[in-house]
Amino acid sequence: MPTDDSSPVSRAASAVRYENATKRYGDSKAPAVEGLTLDVPAGEICVLVGPSGCGKTTAMRLVNRTVELTDGDVLVGDRSVRDREPAELRREIGYVIQQIGLFPHRTIAQNIATVPALLGWDRARARVRASELLELIGLEPELADRYPAQLSGGQQQRVGVARALAADPLVMLMDEPFGAIDPINRERLQNEFLRLQAEIKKTVLFVTHDIDEAIKMGDRIAVMRKGGRVAQYATPAELLMSPADEFVEDFVGADRALKRLALMRVSDIDLWEAPLAYVGQPTAEVGVKLEGAEVPYPLLVDGERRPLGWLSERDLAAETVSGSPDSPLGPVLELDDVMRDALADILQGGAQYAAVTDRAGRIAGVLSVEIISEFLGSPAAKVEEHGAAERPLGEEPSGE
Amino acid sequence: MSSWALPLAAAGELPDSFFKERTSDTLPCQANSHAFFCFDWARENIDRYGQPTVQHLKLVALAMVFGFAIAFSLALLAHRRRWLQTPLGVATGVLYTIPSVAFFFLLLPFTGRGVDTAVIALTAFNLQIIYRNTVVGLANVPRSVVDAARGIGQTDRQILWRVEIPLASPEIIAGLRIATVSTVAIATLATLAGGGGLGQPIFANGIDFKTNIIIAGGIAILMALSFDLILNLIQRFVTPWERATQG
Numbered sequence: 001m002p003t004d005d006s007s008p009v010s011r012a013a014s015a016v017r018y019e020n021a022t023k024r025y026g027d028s029k030a031p032a033v034e035g036l037t038l039d040v041p042a043g044e045i046c047v048l049v050g051p052s053g054c055g056k057t058t059a060m061r062l063v064n065r066t067v068e069l070t071d072g073d074v075l076v077g078d079r080s081v082r083d084r085e086p087a088e089l090r091r092e093i094g095y096v097i098q099q100i101g102l103f104p105h106r107t108i109a110q111n112i113a114t115v116p117a118l119l120g121w122d123r124a125r126a127r128v129r130a131s132e133l134l135e136l137i138g139l140e141p142e143l144a145d146r147y148p149a150q151l152s153g154g155q156q157q158r159v160g161v162a163r164a165l166a167a168d169p170l171v172m173l174m175d176e177p178f179g180a181i182d183p184i185n186r187e188r189l190q191n192e193f194l195r196l197q198a199e200i201k202k203t204v205l206f207v208t209h210d211i212d213e214a215i216k217m218g219d220r221i222a223v224m225r226k227g228g229r230v231a232q233y234a235t236p237a238e239l240l241m242s243p244a245d246e247f248v249e250d251f252v253g254a255d256r257a258l259k260r261l262a263l264m265r266v267s268d269i270d271l272w273e274a275p276l277a278y279v280g281q282p283t284a285e286v287g288v289k290l291e292g293a294e295v296p297y298p299l300l301v302d303g304e305r306r307p308l309g310w311l312s313e314r315d316l317a318a319e320t321v322s323g324s325p326d327s328p329l330g331p332v333l334e335l336d337d338v339m340r341d342a343l344a345d346i347l348q349g350g351a352q353y354a355a356v357t358d359r360a361g362r363i364a365g366v367l368s369v370e371i372i373s374e375f376l377g378s379p380a381a382k383v384e385e386h387g388a389a390e391r392p393l394g395e396e397p398s399g400e
Numbered sequence: 401m402s403s404w405a406l407p408l409a410a411a412g413e414l415p416d417s418f419f420k421e422r423t424s425d426t427l428p429c430q431a432n433s434h435a436f437f438c439f440d441w442a443r444e445n446i447d448r449y450g451q452p453t454v455q456h457l458k459l460v461a462l463a464m465v466f467g468f469a470i471a472f473s474l475a476l477l478a479h480r481r482r483w484l485q486t487p488l489g490v491a492t493g494v495l496y497t498i499p500s501v502a503f504f505f506l507l508l509p510f511t512g513r514g515v516d517t518a519v520i521a522l523t524a525f526n527l528q529i530i531y532r533n534t535v536v537g538l539a540n541v542p543r544s545v546v547d548a549a550r551g552i553g554q555t556d557r558q559i560l561w562r563v564e565i566p567l568a569s570p571e572i573i574a575g576l577r578i579a580t581v582s583t584v585a586i587a588t589l590a591t592l593a594g595g596g597g598l599g600q601p602i603f604a605n606g607i608d609f610k611t612n613i614i615i616a617g618g619i620a621i622l623m624a625l626s627f628d629l630i631l632n633l634i635q636r637f638v639t640p641w642e643r644a645t646q647g
Contacts, residue, residue, distance in 0.1 A: 064551055066547070066550060066551050087553045087554065087555045088553065089553075090550070090551055090552060090553035091552070091553035095548065095551035095552055097544060097547060097548060097551070099542075099543075099544030099547075099548075100544065100548070101542070101544040101545045101546075101547055101548025101549070101551075102545070102548070103545060103548075103549070103563060104542075104545065104567065104641055104645075105563075105566050105567055105639070105641045106641075114552055114554075115552055115553060118552075118553055118554065118558070146644070147641040147644050147645050149641070149644075149645035150644065150645055160548075163552070164552075173551070
């Protein structure tokens with residue numbers, strides 16, 4: 001079953017399907033999860049999010065049978081978990097929990113190689129696998145022989161993820177995996193995991209109570225309410241754009257407009273065209289361009305179409321465009337910038353709009369506060385906010 | 401001297417001749433019963449303690465092996481079936497509180513005089529400490545670790561032997577250390593049950609001759625300290641992670 005090549009990149013992922021899954025604990029009347037039906041496509045991150053006690057963790061645990069179904073079914077791939085021997089099933093499913101749960105008496109390498117060892121891999125192969133994973137999660141190889149207590153919390157949770165990935169599972173269950181990590185490290189771990197996931201493409205069931213984390217991590221989000229009922233199951237963008245009901249709207253929060261912007265890049269929206277001016281150009285020519293333009297001032301660019309500054313009316317009063325424009329350039333955005341950051345830059349610069357450049361620094365258009373507010377205001381603006389937007393931007397070096 | 405008459409009489413077959421054969425009252429310090437320690441006597445008679453020491457070791461070893469086997473099994477049972485925890489705790493607690501001497505005499509009609517009786521009583525006395533430390537040690541294993549072990553695909557048996565018992569081992573061994581030290585001490589009473597050991601010389605010559613008591617008692621103390629040291633070393637050996645993480 002395990003891959004024979006030494007590549008840490010995975011073989012496959014299985015879809016997970018809940019079919020009317022119900023869990024009732026002992027004699028309690030209200031089921032923890034009732035009639036849950038949910039399709040999680042292979043290779044996607046599905047976030048189960050909801051207030052505490054909504055049954056999201058219980059729902060997640062039904063998959064690896066650490067909680068047993070009362071009724072209904074859960075399929076991993078196309079096999080019912082009911083037909084599987086629990087221990088054997090769990091070895092195919094990565095498991096990461098908030099408290100991490102590393103074995104304190106085993107070294108890091110031994111911890112990572114736990115499942116390979118259970119599957120009967122020989123020692124040498126398990127050891128090789130452990131070092132591959134250490135590299136994959138960005139920990140120094142020297143840590144292999146340390147004990148968990150010698151690592152920081154963030155490092156420990158990275159090891160927790162590595163342990164879950166060791167035998168190349170079909171599915172990953174992650175129960176508030178970054179919940180106990182400080183905010184700075186949490187963000188770093190989230191980004192690292194997203195980058196990892198882009199490579200390994202596992203099916204991930206990710207439980208959190210934090211809607212921001214859900215929006216950031218999820219390809220799809222299931223907002224759950226008490227009893228494990230799904231209030232809405234949608235992509236992050238859909239969820240923010242059209243919450244299904246009041247519960248979801250409340251849960252998503254009053255700032256969902258801003259959250260939507262966090263999911264977008266500047267390139268996702270139609271920009272204004274900038275009236276361009278070149279040094280030495282007759283101002284009359286520039287004046288013509290201004291007519292009917294959305295931007296009231298011309299943008300001075302160099303020969304490579306790189307923006308230099310905004311021309312004021314005084315600049316235009318001259319015969320030709322001078323090389324030193326009256327108004328400074330102000331903030332310059334890039335097409336790859338996250339929309340929310342772009343908006344912040346514009347507002348912080350005290351401006352209404354800002355020049356946007358491509359990667360080479362050439363002018364690509366102008367983004368204005370007006371464009372953004374129009375976009376948010378119109379339901380017609382169903383821009384296909386693609387999944388890549390919430391991917392990590394800052395490629396900060398991994399480390400502890 | 402007279403206060404020992406009863407148990408000694410009950411013990412019946414104490415070797416009265418234990419010291420008398422050789423100690424022909426020739427040593428002045430022996431005659432002076434107030435002398436604290438008589439080196440000359442000790443030098444001449446030290447070999448007499450060999451056999452009681454070996455027997456003492458045997459008593460302690462047997463009591464520890466049986467005590468550990470029983471108490472550890474009971475603790476594992478109680479770990480699986482929580483409702484057994486209290487009844488087993490009470491049962492071993494009762495055995496723990498019975499005075500050892502009383503226990504010997506209670507057993508006499510059934511097991512007679514000898515090593516068996518002594519070992520049974522010493523074993524019974526051990527159970528509580530080992531049982532309780534094992535139960536507590538297993539209960540102190542972090543739930544998250546057990547949860548992770550289960551979620552990762554370890555069977556109950558694997559969780560017990562690969563996770564819970566190793567993590568509980570410091571407490572289990574701590575229990576063994578306490579139990580061993582007290583067993584070494586209490587085994588000096590085994591002679592009252594006819595079980596021999598270092599109690600034999602202690603009681604044989606009466607309480608007036610301190611040199612003998614100091615030697616026999618000293619051997620017992622050394623024995624207890626040695627066991628403690630050995631178990632301490634074992635503990636360090638089987639829990640390397642504890643040392644690594646203290647630095």
